Structure formats: structure tokens, C-alpha cells
Amino acid sequence: MLSLDFIRANKEKIIAAAKNKNRKIDIDKILLLDDERRELIQKIQVLREERNKTSHGRPDEKTIQRGKEIKEELKKFEESLSSILIELDTLVSFVPNVPLDEVPIGKDESGNVEVKKWGEPKKFDFEVKSHLDLGLSLDLFDLERGSKVSGFRGYFLKNQAAQLQFAILFYVFQKLVAKGYVPMIAPSIVKGFTLFGTAQFPWGEQEVYKLNDEDAYLSGTAEVPITSYYSGEILNEKDLPKKFVAFSPCFRREAGSYGKDVKGLYRVHEFWKVEQVIIAKNDIKESKKLHEELQRNTEEIMEDLKIPYRRLLMCTGDMGEPQVYKYDTEIWMPYRNGYGEIASNSIMGDFQTRRLKIKYRKKDGTTEYCYSLNDTAIPSPRILIAILENYQQKDGGIKIPEVLKSLVGFKEIKALA
């Protein structure tokens, strides 16, 4: 959410940002409603002032009569104001955040810029199998019964894959805790305000599972509950930045992607994820540093696993509404002979914190909206695709990455006879 002050002062910038993010907004309508809003507020204040002045003692007949008139007038103005506010809030809630100047302008993913590449894809002296083939032949997951029991994109992880998922998540969790991140296990059932607050809504409403008629939704990421953790609070500057590493199950409807990635575990309705979230000061320089730190954390994990990855700087058209700056991390997936998205690292500025009302008190006593950032640490089962495919052996077995061996308690998944 951008402030009306900011919108008034930066009309052209916002128009350009929305265009570059492929979003339609009606700034003129917003400014018009804002004018009406301010005019009405002033009228209302004058009336309230008059009313309040007479409310301190026993009034005479005349004052009571005037009070009744004021009441009528106020009612009229207050009703128009509240309908204007509803309309205005709706329009403003759709205005996307303004990307930083250094973000490349582009229409879609083709405009993203590769800014880093790590590791050499391994040369296999045999025909590589897909994670799907590997998993099925090693009895690591069961998609047919997943589909039978859970529905489209349903899956069971079995045997060593089930162990591997716990292991990789725990490995990453512990790694970040050791770096000083506060460990959290977050709720996946969240109220609507958290989804609006983190700016999943209003854009992504068809992407989220809603539970019955309650104000209850299944969150697609721990970013939602963790960023909302301090909603409505004023933090102390000296306590910032707050860094969290959070685990949660994640649920996504994947509406509109019916034909996409239907095979295997790449795109599923529910998965587990360890997420990094930072609540920081209102300082873009500091946020850029923290953003690099988050990125390094993600990349170190890939390096620990010894799997090649690359870093993309996302262009305006592929970065999403609340972000001002965003990297995606993609990991090498041998079967597709290319990289697949594994993590997404964003600076949100004060876009989320304004919606969630998260501020901090500065040394001079004034308050300011925090900045928020988040980055995937590890998602599973998606990471299993990369592990299985990169660590596959000629005989159809899988070696276990060094750092995970002690956690799973075995060194390889042997090919079945």
C-alpha cells in the first residue's frame, strides 16, 4: 500500500511503475476521490468542533436544537465520506509498489537478467533420468495414489524421500538459526488481513485456499504469518532488524496453471518450506545489504548441496506488485537441462508494513514504517527434484549430499534389484 501523500507527490512515477509491472490503475480517479475525501473531512471537523464545544456542560434548549441539526448534517457528510473511503481504499490497494531505479524494465520473464552463476552442471556418462522416473523406480513417491487420495497434483513422499525432506529442511533451519535468525514454526491457517497485509490480496485471491465460511485461509508461505507477526505494533529501532527463519506447510491452488509442470513434484498444491523474513528499518541502503545477506544464505545452501545455481535480477514485469527489488534463485535440474526456480528474494519496502501497520520508534521519538524482506531458504519437495537428479548414479541409485548424510542416516538410495 502506498500512502496517499506519496501518490499525490509522485503521480508520474506511479503511472510508469504500474505500466512496467503490467498493472492497470486509475490514478486520476484516486486523486479526485482524495480531493473529495479531504474536503469532506474538513466539513466534518468543523461540525464536530462546534458539537464538542457544547458538550461540556448542561446545554440550553437552543443548543440542543442546534445539536440536532449538527447531528443530521454530520450523518450526511459521514455517509458520503465512508463510501468514498471504501472506493478509495479499494483503488489504492491495487496500486503496485514502485521498483527501484536499477530494476530492469521488461514485460515478462524474458526481461530478467542473469547476474550470477555458480557451479558447473555435472556431465553424466549415461542418459539422465527425471526425478519422476527416479522416484518411481526407487519407490520414493507415489503420485497415482496421491492423486487418488488428495486430488490433482497430490503426492505421497515415501521411504528415503520422506526422510530426505525432513533432513533438508532441518539442515537449512539449523544453519540459519546458527546465523542468528530467530527460529519460528508459523501457522498456515491465517486470517484474511494477513493476506491483504502481505499483498497476496487483492491480486492473488484465486491462488489461496479459503476454509469454509470462516475468516480463515491456508497460507501459501510463512512470509504471510511471519511478516504479520508484529502487525499493529510499534517496535524499537534498537531491536531492528528482526531476522526470522520460519518453517510452515504451504498451500497453493495453482489456479491458472493447469497445463504447467503437471508431471512430478515441481508444482504441487502443498509443500513444506523454510522461509527467511526480515523486518528492518526504513532505509533502502540497509535493506539492500540485508537483501544480499538473504541471497547469500540461499546460495550457501545450494553450495552446501554442491548443486549449480544461478541468480536472476527480476525485471519489472516479472516481479510482483509489492516488490521494489527481487532476485530469483534457480537451481540446476539435469533432466530439463536447465535451471528451475527454487527461491525468491524480495525487498518490499514499506508496502506490506503500511498495510500491516508495523512501525518502529526512532531515537528522536518519531515513528516510521518498517521495511520488510523475505527470501526462500528451502522448499521441499521441489528441492528433492534437484537432489535426486543431480545425485543420480548410472545404476539408477542416488547418492546423498554430504551435508545430509548424518541427518538421514544413510549414504545412498540404492537401486532396487
Added chain:
RNA sequence: GGUGGGGUGGCAGAGCGGUUGAAUGCGCAGGUUUCGAAAACCUGUAUGGCAGAAAUGCUAUCGCGAGUUCAAAUCUCGCCCCCACCGCCA
């Protein structure tokens, strides 16, 4: 799910229709005092909005929403949350 109690500022805790944005205490910040500190004393100490260059003024907010009234923290209704006990339960 049932019964009872309760939600007021950073915390504790008054107020229960009319200068109450809110007593008092604690905490916190600044000052006086001191060689320094403690203590004591003094001053200040919520958030949003509108106007204003600013000083400042006005306005809203006592869990949330609606209502009664000239006037609501105070009365009425609905909702949410918290606490205690009972039941059920991974």
C-alpha cells in the same frame, strides 16, 4: 462444545452519560542536585487524520462494529479475543 470472569495509554490500575485523551502509581526520556552514582525534586512521555512552511490548531481513537443521546470510555445490541473451570481430543 458448556459455565463463569474480563478486555482502558509501555505496564499496573481509576473512571461507568457532560472541559476525560483519559486520575494515580510504575516504567521511560530530559533537567536540577552530586566528584560520579543512587535517592529526591521538576518537566515531558499514545496513535491516526485534516489544515499549516513551521509553531500550532482542529478531529478521531478506551477490543471491533452498529445503535440510543444535543452529548458515550461510560447505556443497548452483535461480533472478536483473553483468563478460569468442566467436557472432548493429536
